[in-house]
Amino acid sequence: MSLLNPLRRILCTRPQVLALTRFSSSYVSRMRFLNRLKQDDEACAAALQDGQLVLFHRLQPLLQRGPTGTFRPVTLTCSGVQTLLQNFGSDGPLLEDSILIGCSDQNQAQFCLDVGHLDQAAVAEFCAGTFIDLRKSFFLLPGPAARLVAKAQALLRWHQTNGFCSATGQPTHRNRAGSQRVSSSSSSMIYYPKMSPVVIVLLSDGSRCLLGRQASFPRGMYSALAGFCDMGETLEEALHREVAEEVGLEVQDVSYSSSQHWPFPHSSFMVGCHATVSPAHTQLNVDRSELEDARWFTLEEISGALQAGVPSRGGPPPDVWLPPKHAVAHHLITEWRDRQRRLQASE
Numbered sequence: 001m002s003l004l005n006p007l008r009r010i011l012c013t014r015p016q017v018l019a020l021t022r023f024s025s026s027y028v029s030r031m032r033f034l035n036r037l038k039q040d041d042e043a044c045a046a047a048l049q050d051g052q053l054v055l056f057h058r059l060q061p062l063l064q065r066g067p068t069g070t071f072r073p074v075t076l077t078c079s080g081v082q083t084l085l086q087n088f089g090s091d092g093p094l095l096e097d098s099i100l101i102g103c104s105d106q107n108q109a110q111f112c113l114d115v116g117h118l119d120q121a122a123v124a125e126f127c128a129g130t131f132i133d134l135r136k137s138f139f140l141l142p143g144p145a146a147r148l149v150a151k152a153q154a155l156l157r158w159h160q161t162n163g164f165c166s167a168t169g170q171p172t173h174r175n176r177a178g179s180q181r182v183s184s185s186s187s188s189m190i191y192y193p194k195m196s197p198v199v200i201v202l203l204s205d206g207s208r209c210l211l212g213r214q215a216s217f218p219r220g221m222y223s224a225l226a227g228f229c230d231m232g233e234t235l236e237e238a239l240h241r242e243v244a245e246e247v248g249l250e251v252q253d254v255s256y257s258s259s260q261h262w263p264f265p266h267s268s269f270m271v272g273c274h275a276t277v278s279p280a281h282t283q284l285n286v287d288r289s290e291l292e293d294a295r296w297f298t299l300e301e302i303s304g305a306l307q308a309g310v311p312s313r314g315g316p317p318p319d320v321w322l323p324p325k326h327a328v329a330h331h332l333i334t335e336w337r338d339r340q341r342r343l344q345a346s347e
């Protein structure tokens with residue numbers, strides 16, 4: 001089978017003329033377009049015809065190394081995916097399993113599709129890409145692409161595991177965009193994709209910050225303290241409780257920093273905060289069933305670890321290294337370093 005000809009037909013190498021071009025290309029137009037596709041099955045089906053598709057195989061995204069050596073998701077046209085499915089003896093209806101995940105800067109609706117029933121190696125070769133585990137992909141891709149494949153995988157996973165109504169046991173049916181599932185029972189209960197709220201906090205005593213590690217973390221990696229919110233809790237209550245449980249400290253001031261969707265191991269909504277403890281009360285009482293270790297780190301130690309980055313594969317990991325740049329923990333630690341540097345410079 002010649003690889004080049006099918007590839008030329010299926011890969012989205014140039015933006016196409018779209019249904020969306022009647023709107024301006026502003027952010028507002030894109031968001032309204034996406035919202036309409038969630039509500040209007042026919043409009044969504046039409047957008048798929050002009051859309052881009054990102055393929056997954058059993059929840060692993062299909063990536064390709066670009067000419068500059070950086071990775072990107074392989075993007076296919078709708079007819080390209082049809083060609084692919086026909087080539088592998090699988091027919092049209094599967095395309096309807098695709099899920100709306102966004103809208104490109106060129107105003108093309110973006111979808112994802114899991115072709116887990118096809119031969120992984122053969123599809124990868126056909127598309128000149130590689131299916132790569134999401135955790136690895138997330139850190140190989142630039143930020144926006146990493147977020148897109150994480151969102152896509154989370155939605156695919158949610159659909160794969162929510163085929164039945166938890167109240168009646170009857171099958172659920174998705175809308176065309178895949179933004180909800182409705183129970184086929186008389187209750188017509190609507191289910192929406194779920195994320196678990198998690199608070200993540202970088203504690204400071206004014207001159208040092210607190211990082212901990214779970215036994216399951218890669219060797220040497222330390223991160224900000226994190227914990228799932230319990231039912232009925234505010235974010236602040238969850239933060240106070242988690243810090244008390246994990247390291248035995250009482251938190252003072254709390255400030256919001258930033259948030260992120262975190263796909264591992266299942267979708268969490270991470271809310272990143274800074275908080276302080278009194279310099280007079282920094283003695284740790286670590287709950288070893290939750291954390292293997294927790295320590296206070298100086299600005300010099302944090303600056304050095306940020307500069308050293310994530311250890312390369314194969315070599316011995318350093319004693320301490322920090323979460324990679326796509327993680328909200330990395331963002332919190334960088335913010336703390338920058339603030340401490342500004343404070344030192346102003347003294």
Ligand SMILES: NC(=O)C1=CN([C@@H]2O[C@H](COP(=O)(O)OP(=O)(O)OC[C@H]3O[C@@H](n4cnc5c(N)ncnc54)[C@H](OP(=O)(O)O)[C@@H]3O)[C@@H](O)[C@H]2O)C=CC1
Nearest residue numbers: 196198223226227228262264265268270323327328329330
């Ligand atoms: N993006 C980032 O920068 C970072 C992200 N994280 C993420 O934050 C999340 C939470 O951190 P972690 O310290 O593990 O949380 P916790 O300190 O809350 O401990 C995890 C334990 O909480 C229990 N739990 C309560 N609610 C849930 C729920 N909805 N889903 C799963 N477990 C629940 C489970 O215990 P049991 O089974 O015994 O009930 C689980 O083992 C993790 O998924 C981690 O990947 C963490 C650090 C950095």
Ligand SMILES: [Mg+2]
Nearest residue numbers: 225226227246
């Ligand atoms: Mg925790």
